[in-house]
Amino acid sequence: MNNFFRCQCKKIVCQIEQDTIIIKCRHCKRYIHINTNGIENIEFKLTDDVNSDESQVIKFTGK
Secondary structure (H helix, E strand, C coil): CEEEEECCCCCEEEEEECCEEEEECCCCCCEEEEECCCCCEEEEECCCCCCCCCEEEEECCCC
8 A cells, every 4th residue: 555645735755655665856756765664653843953842743554
């Protein structure tokens, strides 16, 4: 099953296929596959500061 994960602005950020996150490079159009041992959650960060607590956790229930 393929699931498209969208930003809050409705733009597709990535495709999630079981335990793999698929991202398409917007410049060269290549696909990047990130293999995981299971996706627990996805966070929307409101800033690019990695130490910031300003985030919204999205529970991903693709399985």
